Amino acid sequence: MSSHIEVPLPVVGLSGFDAGLSPEAKGAQEGVHRFASEVMRPIGREVDRMPADQAYLPGSPFWQFHAEAMKLGLGPEGMAGLPPEQAALMEGIVVEELAWGDAGLAVSAGAGGMPMLMAHASGNQELIDLCAGKLGCWGATQPDRGSDGLTLYPEERFPGSQGNKGNLQATFTADEIVFNGQTSAWVSNGPVAQVALMDIVADYGQGFFDEQGNTFGCNVIVPWTSRAYHEASRSKNSASAHCHRARSSLTTFVCHAALPLPPVTTTNSNMRMPGPMREPQ
Secondary structure (H helix, E strand, C coil), X not given: CCCCCCCCCCCEECCEECCXXXXXXXXXXXXXXXXXXXXXXXXXXXXXXXXXXXXXXXXXXXXXXXXXXXXXXXXXXXXXCCCHHHHHHHHHXXXXXXXXXXXXXXXXXXXXXXXXXXXXXXXXXHHHHHHCCCCEEEECCCCCCCCCHHHHCHHHCCCCCCCCCCCCEEEECCCCEEEEEECCCCEECCCCCCEEEEEEEEEXXXXXXXXXXXXXXXXXXXXXXXXXXXXXXXXXXXXXXXXXXXCEXXXXXXXXXXEECCCCCECCCCCECCCCCCCCC
């Protein structure tokens, strides 16, 4: 006599064989998927057909997307109170569904929330207020540095070699931060952002390098106004046409309103922000 055991089939969800998603997580996934299908895809097609000089003007479908995305409450503000494990899971779900909807708009939303993400990580209410309701960008990559892991992680450099201080730099004085230099041409949201997270090298009065050739640096949240930068280009990027990108030049831009972030870089989702943030001892 043989015994027969019924093995239940796995749940095949939106992203394949989903293991252990709670009813709340499944509900969030379905909601974001619906948003991606009904809002993002039509807006992405519309923006794609518009000339670059019109696609990002106030009132355009690009801004309509960000207004609708804000209503979902899925940005840093919405996840600030979640436990780390739950926040990490929700981030994965949200990123997957938004990218399915439109990769360019998803990148714009992700970069747009970077300043607020770090503001919440700092716990500084003044920083949070500065970023509230504003589209952000992340000024980290530069023409002669890019995503340079040898700068971010000095232990990976050859012993005795010096780090790359890049093109865009900050000089700290008693009551000012002076920025000089240029970002890369692919800073997402660069031409339309209202606030920026600057992740760059810094001189606190002892130069840009320590005795081992490592760079000092800073993370600073800066109001990103027309007075703060000069747009050198305004065009769609072929890889993600709905994520407006441009080069920004900050030539002797003296910022009194910039707010440096404290050296706390871990968010609720345990995502660490790599960057040259170390100050001289």
